[in-house]
Each structure stands twice: as C-alpha cells, then as structure tokens.
Amino acid sequence: MNSFSNTNYSPSIKLADLVEKNAHLLLLLEHFEINFPLNNKSILQICEEKNIDTNLFFVILSLYNTTDFVPNKPLSFNDIVPIVSFLKKSHHFYSKEMYPNILQSIKEMAQVNNYKEMSLVEKFFINYFNEVTEHLNYENEIVFPYVLSLHEKIAHPNATKQKTQYSVMEYKEHHNDIEEKLTDLKNLLINYLPEKNDQVIRRKLFFKLYKLEYDLTIHSKIEDLLLIPLVGRMEQSLKNEQQ
C-alpha cells in the first residue's frame, strides 16, 4: 500500500488511472455507488455527478491508498450524508456478500476436512458472523438515523426539536473491534489448521479474507477518523445553539 503514498491528488486525474494502480479501489467505487464504465472521467466530474465533495473523496481515497494516512482537513457537516451512505453500502457488501461468501468457503473446507477441529472453526465463524451482523444492524438502525437526524436539525433549525438522548460517545463505546476475529481466523488457517487436500479452497478463502480485511480496516478508519469526530462537532454545535 505504501507505493501510493502520494496523497496530493489533483481533481483532474482520471479515476480509472487510480483504479488501475490499486484494485481495492473497486470497492471504494462500489460504496460510493460509482458505476462502470468510467468513460475516462476525472475525479472532479465524477464527484460533481455523485454530489460528493472532492475533499471528502480525496480523504477516503487516501485512506484506501495509504496505510498510515491521517486526515488533516476538517470535513464539512454536509459530508455526513455521503459518509453515511458510503458506510451503509459497505455494510450491505459485508453482510450480504462477503461474509456469506466466506462462510461458503469454510463450509466447503469442512466438507473436505471432516475432523472435529474444522467444525469448531465453522462454529467460530458463524458466531462471529452473528456478532458482526448485530453490530452492523445496530449502526444501521440506531447510529446512522441518529447521525442523519443531527444533520437535519442543523440544516433545518426551525423544525420541531426532538431531544435525543443518544450521543456519539455511546457509539464509540459500542464500537467494538470486528476485525480482531477475522485476523484470528486468518492466523488459525495460516499457522495451525492441519491440511487435508484443501490447498485450493484454502487459497480462495484467503483471498476473500484479505479482501474483506482490507476493506474493513478502512471502514473502521472512516468511522473512527471521519464519522465520530464530525458527529462530535455536530453535537457540540447543536448544544451551543440551544444555550
């Protein structure tokens, strides 16, 4: 990832050129609902079409392209809408596509390796999948509506004010690390799980795990580095208004 350490992108760059250099950006496109073909369009053109601020786009792009990128420009309150939409799309990708897909591979592996340790791994993953689903549902049903309601209140200050009990600090506590068990699973498969003619299935599974892990890492960074500070500022701004 370090090879993309240049974070000074120009809005006139063709998006396709960047995708060519880092295949993980395919998921960035999908989460932003940018569809193919890209028709050699520049980043600026695409952002305008999709109503995404270029600054926000560059920040997320840099998170995908540079391992240790830390955003340094504050985002605007309006960015919250595309951020939430991006996160929701990624949730959909995880829970409807990636996790079921991985579960499928694990089941295939369990069929080839019918020893009891493998069934433990299957159970491990199913439990983990449930935890993740619960976490994603919590974000979809509680956190995101709350965040969008804050944005509504700021955008339309005269609408009826409902007092919300919830705060982003609560979310921060609830925000547990869903990548940990994924890493554990990878380690079990790489280092410990005995092999019984499953090299090909295992390799396919690895690619899926790496793909998911990559996207999840960035997903968490978007939540921790962009969403939570932005919502914190929105809460503060509303509080100041009320006083």
Add this chain to the structure above:
Amino acid sequence: MNNNKHSHIIILEPSLIIAEGLVYLINKQSKSFEFSIINSLEKIDLITTRKKTELIIINPSYIQNNTKSFNNIKNDYHQIKWIGLIYAYFEQELLDKLDDIITISDTIEVIYGKINKLLNQENTCNKTNSPEILSDREIDVLKLLAVGLTNKEIADKLTISIHTVISHRKNISQKTGIKSVSGLTIYAVLQKIISTDSLSL
C-alpha cells in the same frame, strides 16, 4: 526430545572403506539414520534438495582448497550441522568452521554421542527460537481460558493476581497471533492442549 527417526546424514569422504565402515558402525548403534555417501562438495546441493539433511560428516580435505564454496553451502543450509572426520593434520582455523570433530580412533560410542548431541542441539535450539511455544504457566492460563473462565476466576484458581493473568494473556496472544478467546480455544484444541470434550461450546 530425541527423535532421529528420519535423520538424514551425508558423508563426504574419499575412502569408501572409511565411509562404509562408519555407516556400518553407526547402524549397529541405531537404525534411525539414513546415509548418503558422496565424494564432492557440489553434490551436497543435489542431495539436500532431494532429502532434508540434518548432518554432514565431512573429511576436511574437501574444504581445504574450497573454502569459498564450503562457506556458501554452509550459509545456504545454516540448519545443517557439520562434523569433521579427521585422520590427517588440518589447520585449527579450518576445523573451527565445523560444529564438532571425530577422529578414526574414536570409539563408536563417542562418535554416536557426538552425532546425537548435535542433532538434539538443533531441536532444542528450534524450541527456544520458536515464538509460538507457550510457557507452562501460559498453558495453564490458556486451558482455563478455553473452558470459559474469566480473568478473575483464572486468577483465583491459579492463585495469581489478575494483572498476572492479563499479562499472560497478552503474551499468549503475541506468541500465537490469536486474540479472541474463541480463537484461542480452537488453537488449544489444535495444539492438543485441551480436548474437545472439555469445551462448553
């Protein structure tokens, strides 16, 4: 841990009488070795790619005018141990390149002892260098963790402080690369630290 069942030894010795004699005597002590007798340094590569080799018994005359290629081989196969087979005078500097030496006047017990010592050394050395080997105490903690005990319960059971339990857990995760309790449970089963019967899954 003395498991030489499949240990493979290469003998580099120009005299077939001496080489075969050595094989005969070692075989009398134990049938747990396999031998390849060769007569040039270049053949080491060929043999070792076919068969994992633990030990090479070498007549130092092969090294004398070939120090450079000997050093290369030694670097390429740093896990292989080297014993010099001596029946003529060699510079000490040359012998220092080897892990040990035997002479043709040595009794078979001495020779066998030296071979075993080197092969076991490799094992113990592997053991200490291997990062995933847990200490006995860490295994105690892992066993209790895997059956679902909390840090507090583990501390009480082992009569250690909760901080010690946490530090053991940190080390366990560092060594195994696995952080979650459910992941560690599977690790413990795979490593035969616990059996699946003791699991409350």
